[in-house]
Amino acid sequence: MTQPQGTAAAVRARLWDGPTRIVHWGLVALLGFSWWSAENGQLTWHRWSGYAVLGLLLFRIVWGFVGSGSARFASFVRGPRAIAAYLRTLPSRSPTDVPGHNPLGALSVLAILALLAVQVVTGLFAVDLDGFEGGPLSDRVDFDTGRVIAGWHDLSFTALQVLVALHIAAVVLYAVYKRNNLIWPMITGRRAFGADPGLRFAPVWIALLAAAAAAAVAWWVSKGLRF
Numbered sequence: 001m002t003q004p005q006g007t008a009a010a011v012r013a014r015l016w017d018g019p020t021r022i023v024h025w026g027l028v029a030l031l032g033f034s035w036w037s038a039e040n041g042q043l044t045w046h047r048w049s050g051y052a053v054l055g056l057l058l059f060r061i062v063w064g065f066v067g068s069g070s071a072r073f074a075s076f077v078r079g080p081r082a083i084a085a086y087l088r089t090l091p092s093r094s095p096t097d098v099p100g101h102n103p104l105g106a107l108s109v110l111a112i113l114a115l116l117a118v119q120v121v122t123g124l125f126a127v128d129l130d131g132f133e134g135g136p137l138s139d140r141v142d143f144d145t146g147r148v149i150a151g152w153h154d155l156s157f158t159a160l161q162v163l164v165a166l167h168i169a170a171v172v173l174y175a176v177y178k179r180n181n182l183i184w185p186m187i188t189g190r191r192a193f194g195a196d197p198g199l200r201f202a203p204v205w206i207a208l209l210a211a212a213a214a215a216a217v218a219w220w221v222s223k224g225l226r227f
Contacts (some may be wrong), residue, residue: 014199015099017068019207021226023060024186025044027053027099031164035157047123047222050135054120057219060113062210069100069199077102077110093178099197108167115163118156124221126150136224 016024022182028051037046064073078086086103124135127146138146158180174180220227 002101010173011193011196012190013193013196014072014189015185015197016027016189017071017201017207018189019059019063019067019182019211020071021186021189022058023063026056030056031160043128047135049061050123051218053116053221054216054221056098057113057116057120058214058217059210062214063207066202066206067212068201076103076106078103078106083107097139099191099193105170108163108170110158111163112167115160119153122149122153122156126146139224158222 030049034046034049036052037049038044063071069075084104090104124137125141125146126149127134127138127141127143128150129147134146141149171182174182
C-alpha cells in the first residue's frame with residue numbers, strides 16, 4: 001500500500017521497480033491458482049504453484065535488503081510511535097507526499113509475507129488423508145504429524161484470505177475516501193509527487209542474481225533438499 005497521492009502533484013516519478021511489481025502481481029496470480037488447484041484436486045499443479053510462490057517469496061525477502069529504495073524493509077518498516085502517528089492522520093482526506101508504503105501498509109506487507117512463509121513451509125511437510133500425496137519434505141515427519149501440519153496449512157490459508165480481503169478493502173478505501181489510486185502505480189511503476197522523491201533503484205544485475213538464487217533454492221526444496 002502506497003502513501004496517498006496529492007491531486008496537485010506536479011512530477012511523475014518512478015516509485016516501484018520492475019522486480020517489486022512482478023513479485024506483487026505474480027503472487028496475486030499464484031495465490032488464485034493455488035486455491036483453484038487445491039479445490040479441484042490438481043495437486044501436481046498445486047505443488048508447482050507452491051514452489052513458484054516459494055521462489056517469489058525468497059526473492060522478495062532478499063530484495064527487501066538489497067533492492068531499490070522503495071522496496072527495502074528499512075525504508076518502510078516503522079515502530080509503534082510512527083504507526084500511532086499515522087493512525088491519527090487517517091480521518092483526514094488530505095494526502096501526503098511520502099513515497100512507498102505507509103506505516104500501516106508496511107504492517108500489511110509484513111503480515112502477508114509471514115503468512116505466505118507459513119503457507120509454504122506447512123505445504124512442504126503436509127500429508128493428505130490417504131498418505132499418498134504430500135509435500136517434498138513430508139517424508140521427514142510421520143503421518144500423524146503430517147496431517148496436523150496439513151491442518152495448519154489450511155488454517156494459514158484462511159488467515160491469508162482474510163488479510164488479503166482487508167488489504168483490498170484498504171485499497172478501495174484509499175481510492176474512494178482519499179481519492180488515491182494505489183493500483184495504477186503498482187502497474188506502471190510511476191506516481192505523481194509534488195517533487196521528485198529521488199529514490200535509488202538497484203541495477204538489473206542484482207535482481208538477476210537474487211532471482212537466480214531464489215530459483216535455485218526453490219528448485220532444491222522441490223527436490224526434497226536432495227541433489
